[in-house]
Amino acid sequence: MDLKGKWLQRSRWWLIFTVSALPVSLLVYSAVNQQLGADPAKEIVLELGTWAINFLWITLAITPVRKMFGWNWLAKYRRMMGLYSFVYAALHLLAFATFMVGWNWKILIIEITERPYAIVGFIALLLLLPLAVTSTKAMQRRLKKRWSTLHKLVYPIALLSLLHIIWQIRSDFSEALTYGLLLCFLLGYRFYQSRLKSASSVKRSAGGIKLKTQTN
Numbered sequence: 001m002d003l004k005g006k007w008l009q010r011s012r013w014w015l016i017f018t019v020s021a022l023p024v025s026l027l028v029y030s031a032v033n034q035q036l037g038a039d040p041a042k043e044i045v046l047e048l049g050t051w052a053i054n055f056l057w058i059t060l061a062i063t064p065v066r067k068m069f070g071w072n073w074l075a076k077y078r079r080m081m082g083l084y085s086f087v088y089a090a091l092h093l094l095a096f097a098t099f100m101v102g103w104n105w106k107i108l109i110i111e112i113t114e115r116p117y118a119i120v121g122f123i124a125l126l127l128l129l130p131l132a133v134t135s136t137k138a139m140q141r142r143l144k145k146r147w148s149t150l151h152k153l154v155y156p157i158a159l160l161s162l163l164h165i166i167w168q169i170r171s172d173f174s175e176a177l178t179y180g181l182l183l184c185f186l187l188g189y190r191f192y193q194s195r196l197k198s199a200s201s202v203k204r205s206a207g208g209i210k211l212k213t214q215t216n
Contacts, residue, residue: 041099117167
């Protein structure tokens with residue numbers, strides 16, 4: 001890669017990194033300037049949670065978008081998007097513990113062990129933790145095939161995150177419906193590609209057996 005190509009790649013990395021950090025930066029700015037409405041604590045918690053899920057969906061969308069449009073450069077940013085999802089999810093829990101329950105451990109434990117939406121959300125965060133820890137290339141080399149298996153946890157994490165949204169709904173289902181339809185597409189695309197790959201593999205195997213039989 002020439003110098004210009006490296007510069008463009010680095011500039012793109014920093015642009016995506018900076019844009020991804022904007023939501024929390026704007027949230028801090030709004031909080032400092034008292035622009036979060038009548039219930040700033042709730043707004044902070046909800047905003048961080050929303051972006052945790054947004055980045056999780058973006059992470060899942062990278063593979064389909066890359067394959068459909070041939071944007072192979074997107075693959076380099078899947079890890080970054082996954083890490084941002086984890087960071088926003090961790091901040092979401094931290095904000096909830098700080099602003100909603102005031103670090104009252106008794107109340108916090110009750111919340112994450114008795115309320116269904118909090119239980120699935122907490123489990124999703126716990127499952128995100130090993131993915132974040134093993135996201136480096138060094139861990140990928142160390143774990144080998146187990147790395148790919150481990151990182152398939154992103155699928156149940158996404159389903160748990162969707163439940164986390166659904167079980168908090170009081171009246172407006174539009175947000176949950178949007179996330180649900182997007183997730184159906186993202187998982188459905190992977191299922192379709194997997195079936196195509198399996199069918200192609202079976203066809204090649206059958207062709208090999210037929211060729212071997214004719215040779216004999």
